[in-house]
Amino acid sequence: MSRKLGVLALALGILVGAMELKTLVTNHGKAAVIMANGVSPVPPPRL
Amino acid sequence: MSDFFGLAIWVVGMVAGVCFVTSNLIRGSFLKYFFLNLYVLLSMFADLSRQYTLRVFGLNSDQYYYAYYYTDCLLTIALFVAVISLASRVFDELNLVKYVRIVAILLLLGTAGFSYAVVAQSSERLSTSFANELSQNLYFVGLVLTYLLWGAVLKLKETRTRLVQMILSLGLYFSAYAGSYALLNLAPKYEVVQYLAPILGCFLPISWALTIMRYTEDSRLTPARLVAVPR
Numbered sequence: 001m002s003r004k005l006g007v008l009a010l011a012l013g014i015l016v017g018a019m020e021l022k023t024l025v026t027n028h029g030k031a032a033v034i035m036a037n038g039v040s041p042v043p044p045p046r047l
Numbered sequence: 048m049s050d051f052f053g054l055a056i057w058v059v060g061m062v063a064g065v066c067f068v069t070s071n072l073i074r075g076s077f078l079k080y081f082f083l084n085l086y087v088l089l090s091m092f093a094d095l096s097r098q099y100t101l102r103v104f105g106l107n108s109d110q111y112y113y114a115y116y117y118t119d120c121l122l123t124i125a126l127f128v129a130v131i132s133l134a135s136r137v138f139d140e141l142n143l144v145k146y147v148r149i150v151a152i153l154l155l156l157g158t159a160g161f162s163y164a165v166v167a168q169s170s171e172r173l174s175t176s177f178a179n180e181l182s183q184n185l186y187f188v189g190l191v192l193t194y195l196l197w198g199a200v201l202k203l204k205e206t207r208t209r210l211v212q213m214i215l216s217l218g219l220y221f222s223a224y225a226g227s228y229a230l231l232n233l234a235p236k237y238e239v240v241q242y243l244a245p246i247l248g249c250f251l252p253i254s255w256a257l258t259i260m261r262y263t264e265d266s267r268l269t270p271a272r273l274v275a276v277p278r
Contacts, residue, residue, distance in 0.1 A: 011150045012153075014154060014195070018158075018190070019161065019184065019187065026183075037126065038118070038248045039094055040057060040098060041106060042115070043106060043112045043116075
């Protein structure tokens with residue numbers, strides 16, 4: 001039981017940490033995208 | 048972006064992808080690193096379809112925009128699964144694989160739910176916004192997971208060279224994207240900054256291919272040597 005709760009707490013902790021980090025980074029930037037995969041050029045952002 | 052440089056970067060990325068998958072097949076590691084191979088293969092197919100859309104419709108077209116971001120969402124999910132597969136290998140000896148999978152499913156569902164909650168407020172086309180939001184959120188979850196994984200590698204004194212180098216490559220890749228985002232904000236007018244994201248796209252298949260080519264599954268190293276030694 002405690003292991004299952006630990007797993008749940010870990011998942012929630014990672015999710016909250018990641019969203020905090022995202023808010024921190026994107027609130028201070030004006031560029032449209034941070035993620036990009038692959039070697040193709042990034043399309044210009046839509047207004 | 049200059050057509051020539053864009054195409055050159057695209058060719059380098061495709062060749063690196065082919066090298067990674069081929070070296071895995073030759074060395075018999077394809078199934079051992081199946082999800083990494085799957086990510087690289089999907090990335091190559093996505094880049095082929097993006098290049099076709101780019102040539103036919105152009106960089107500013109809606110078609111290219113949608114093709115880019117829908118395939119990007121797919122690739123981010125594949126990269127997330129690749130990070131989880133590396134975590135499973137690290138925690139394999141501790142018999143914690145079951146828990147790693149549960150955390151992965153919870154994270155994927157949680158991120159999807161959070162992304163949906165964010166875009167449900169939007170009046171734009173829901174599926175496009177959702178794909179975009181999910182990609183961004185999963186990127187950050189992947190970033191946090193990779194750093195946690197690196198912490199676990201150091202704590203557990205993981206010595207498998209291939210595993211250590213692949214996780215380090217992922218950490219560098221995620222960090223470099225964050226750096227390129229900062230540069231994009233600092234100097235958005237310079238054309239050279241626009242090349243950064245595609246150049247970084249080549250990094251992962253190149254570093255993984257070098258790892259597979261240079262080291263065998265039996266190669267070992269001491270990750271403690273990678274940490275700064277106190278004087």
